Amino acid sequence: MTRQRPFFVQFLVPAVLVAVIFAAAMFNVLKYSFLEFVPGSLNVGGFTLENFTRINRPIYYWVLLDTFILSFATAFFALLLSYPISFALVRAERNWVRSVLVVLAITPLFTGEIVRTYSWMLVLGSDGVVNTALKSLGIIDRSVPIMYTRVGVVIALVQFAMPVMIILLATAISQINRDCEKAAANLGATPNTVFWWVTIPLTLPGILSGFVVVFAWTMSAFSTPQLIGGGKVLMISNVVYLQGFSSFNLPFAAVLSLVALVAALGSLALMKLLTARLEQNMATS
Amino acid sequence: MMHQKMTAITALEHSVEIKAVSKTFGSFHAVNNVSLPIRTGEFVTLLGPSGCGKTTLLNMVAGFIDPSAGAIHIGGVDVTDVPVHLRDTGMVFQSYALFPHMNVFDNVAFGLRQRKFSKSEVTHKVMQTIEMMKLSGMEGRRISQLSGGQQQRVALARAIAIQPKVLLLDEPLSALDKSLRAQMQVELIEMHRNTGLTTIFVTHDQGEALSLSDRIVVMNRGQIQQVAEPIDLYRNPANGFVASFIGEINALPAAIYQASDREISLAIGNIRMTAPRRAEWQFGQGEMVQAFVRPEHIRIATSADAGCNVVTGEVLTHIYQGSHTITRLRVDGLGPIEMRLPGGDVVGRVPVGMPTQIAFDLSQVILLADKSS
Ligand SMILES: Nc1ncnc2c1ncn2[C@@H]1O[C@H](COP(=O)(O)OP(=O)(O)O)[C@@H](O)[C@H]1O
Ligand SMILES: [Mg+2]
Numbered sequence: 003m004t005r006q007r008p009f010f011v012q013f014l015v016p017a018v019l020v021a022v023i024f025a026a027a028m029f030n031v032l033k034y035s036f037l038e039f040v041p042g043s044l045n046v047g048g049f050t051l052e053n054f055t056r057i058n059r060p061i062y063y064w065v066l067l068d069t070f071i072l073s074f075a076t077a078f079f080a081l082l083l084s085y086p087i088s089f090a091l092v093r094a095e096r097n098w099v100r101s102v103l104v105v106l107a108i109t110p111l112f113t114g115e116i117v118r119t120y121s122w123m124l125v126l127g128s129d130g131v132v133n134t135a136l137k138s139l140g141i142i143d144r145s146v147p148i149m150y151t152r153v154g155v156v157i158a159l160v161q162f163a164m165p166v167m168i169i170l171l172a173t174a175i176s177q178i179n180r181d182c183e184k185a186a187a188n189l190g191a192t193p194n195t196v197f198w199w200v201t202i203p204l205t206l207p208g209i210l211s212g213f214v215v216v217f218a219w220t221m222s223a224f225s226t227p228q229l230i231g232g233g234k235v236l237m238i239s240n241v242v243y244l245q246g247f248s249s250f251n252l253p254f255a256a257v258l259s260l261v262a263l264v265a266a267l268g269s270l271a272l273m274k275l276l277t278a279r280l281e282q283n284m285a286t287s
Numbered sequence: 288m289m290h291q292k293m294t295a296i297t298a299l300e301h302s303v304e305i306k307a308v309s310k311t312f313g314s315f316h317a318v319n320n321v322s323l324p325i326r327t328g329e330f331v332t333l334l335g336p337s338g339c340g341k342t343t344l345l346n347m348v349a350g351f352i353d354p355s356a357g358a359i360h361i362g363g364v365d366v367t368d369v370p371v372h373l374r375d376t377g378m379v380f381q382s383y384a385l386f387p388h389m390n391v392f393d394n395v396a397f398g399l400r401q402r403k404f405s406k407s408e409v410t411h412k413v414m415q416t417i418e419m420m421k422l423s424g425m426e427g428r429r430i431s432q433l434s435g436g437q438q439q440r441v442a443l444a445r446a447i448a449i450q451p452k453v454l455l456l457d458e459p460l461s462a463l464d465k466s467l468r469a470q471m472q473v474e475l476i477e478m479h480r481n482t483g484l485t486t487i488f489v490t491h492d493q494g495e496a497l498s499l500s501d502r503i504v505v506m507n508r509g510q511i512q513q514v515a516e517p518i519d520l521y522r523n524p525a526n527g528f529v530a531s532f533i534g535e536i537n538a539l540p541a542a543i544y545q546a547s548d549r550e551i552s553l554a555i556g557n558i559r560m561t562a563p564r565r566a567e568w569q570f571g572q573g574e575m576v577q578a579f580v581r582p583e584h585i586r587i588a589t590s591a592d593a594g595c596n597v598v599t600g601e602v603l604t605h606i607y608q609g610s611h612t613i614t615r616l617r618v619d620g621l622g623p624i625e626m627r628l629p630g631g632d633v634v635g636r637v638p639v640g641m642p643t644q645i646a647f648d649l650s651q652v653i654l655l656a657d658k659s660s
Contacts, residue, residue: 179382179384181380181381181382181384182384182385184349184371184384185378185380185386185445187351187370187371187372188349188351188371188374188376188377188378189372189377189397189398189449190373190402191372193372195401200386203388204387206388
């Protein structure tokens with residue numbers, strides 16, 4: 003055992019380096035949040051708690067709530083759209099169907115966030131693909147606004163989140179003991195009943211972890227709400243950006259960052275608690 | 288109405304009929320032209336080595352696999368094109384396949400709820416089944432809180448609660464340890480007696496098949512080798528495969544030396560032995576056969592044997608098994624021979640390496656035409 007230790011240590015080096023740098027950054031954020039803002043200057047003053055009292059204003063609660071709702075909606079719709087794709091991806095009988103689905107599901111991961119967001123601007127704009135199509139189909143007379151709305155932001159965020167969601171769900175679906183589904187059918191359950199009463203519950207751990215990951219990920223979304231929201235839809239990162247890089251109020255930006263972090267970790271912990279209980283119930287067999 | 292339907296079914300002689308069923312995967316014949324009528328209330332075992340097509344055949348009865356050819360009738364109705372959930376079979380899986388997100392009660396109730404029984408009927412039937420399977424008091428338990436044997440019983444309870452037209456068991460005992468398996472065998476026999484369900488049981492364990500079944504279907508390479516009652520199968524195997532697969536047996540290449548009405552004498556290498564003649568033997572003089580002798584039909588020779596069917600062998604090993612001892616010997620001209628004697632006395636009496644006289648009791652010898660020659 004002891005002879006092996008030096009061997010493992012070398013694998014820890016990169017992780018430790020990253021952790022140290024990250025901890026240093028986090029420490030600085032924490033430090034800034036307790037320092038006084040000097041208007042018109044990038045320098046900061048002495049110790050103060052004022053930054054924390056300033057957060058107690060409706061606008062920041064609304065931003066926090068908005069971020070929460072948008073993240074929740076993103077996770078929800080990403081889940082809804084990804085499940086059937088993951089299901090087909092795992093269960094498709096033909097190899098080429100699976101391959102095509104894998105490629106379609108994963109490629110968005112390899113296009114940059116900015117490129118993808120600009121593409122969405124083209125699609126969602128008032129003369130964009132969606133509005134043009136709806137108009138030519140006669141469903142609408144005038145362009146409906148999608149750009150600079152919550153709907154537009156969520157659409158882009160969902161697409162952004164889907165590859166990860168699909169991978170997590172596909173993993174969960176591929177790990178089901180398919181004999182359970184066969185047993186249910188054998189006992190007289192219609193395919194529909196089998197899906198809702200066996201398949202879905204058995205993939206619940208995957209559903210929850212997919213939801214949690216996408217939710218937490220979306221909580222920190224920046225460029226999508228920045229570009230597609232165009233300042234009309236503000237998520238917490240956009241407010242941090244405004245404070246830090248428009249008003250140069252770095253201490254308050256630090257406080258907002260901390261609040262976002264605590265909110266994200268808090269909701270993660272809550273969901274983790276739920277998942278743990280579920281997984282405990284479903285353990286083994 | 289329900290009662291009338293039940294009597295109509297029990298009045299049928301065959302509750303399951305497998306008619307010339309085949310299943311091919313690509314060019315591979317997993318099941319090859321199998322026909323098997325199963326009587327109502329019968330306990331039939333599909334027995335064969337791993338990969339011989341037992342699971343595939345069972346899955347075709349349940350409806351999980353479509354036959355490439357042939358038809359399957361359940362309760363007198365052709366169900367070949369009927370989907371799984373309408374076939375009314377009860378399957379117990381090797382993996383148990385219990386629903387981990389439901390407790391014992393809900394697992395057992397699952398099939399009944401699909402059948403739209405009233406709540407009180409469901410409760411009544413579930414509790415009745417749970418009691419029969421000795422699971423009382425465990426209704427509220429999670430599946431993960433049960434031992435292997437208990438999970439096995441829940442799986443059985445879930446399948447029999449719906450009183451299926453046929454119960455399908457795919458190697459249900461193979462995941463249990465030895466003592467638990469013996470106990471579950473007894474419970475399976477009791478369950479079958481209590482419910483009277485037509486049962487198809489799959490196993491690769493010949494001991495299990497012999498102890499449980501009304502009839503055994505021996506399969507190899509997708510084909511039925513023989514269908515017979517356990518004792519008949521053991522005594523009169525239809526071919527070399529069945530002879531070697533059921534129980535231990537010594538296969539001796541032999542030639543018919545002389546055949547009279549009362550006796551048949553065999554030349555085995557340069558050794559001559561005589562066996563009482565059986566009516567079904569149609570061998571002519573000089574014909575090559577395989578003679579199969581069970582280890583329990585060989586013993587240490589005594590003076591009473593008077594040199595009849597006696598040969599000299601050298602003990603290679605003793606395998607002491609408590610109630611009996613398996614002794615391997617080498618006999619010149621015969622090759623290795625296995626002998627089975629009760630108790631362990633033989634270990635001391637005939638040490639390894641010692642030449643000893645052994646006598647063959649050929650009153651139950653099995654003679655089969657040697658196809659290879
Ligand atoms: N879906 C399948 N595709 C190809 N071959 C299969 C498939 N299912 C079973 N087989 C083959 O058919 C044969 C019989 O399988 P199975 O019925 O599971 O055997 P057993 O239950 O007797 O062990 C095996 O050789 C197996 O590899
Ligand atoms: Mg099998």
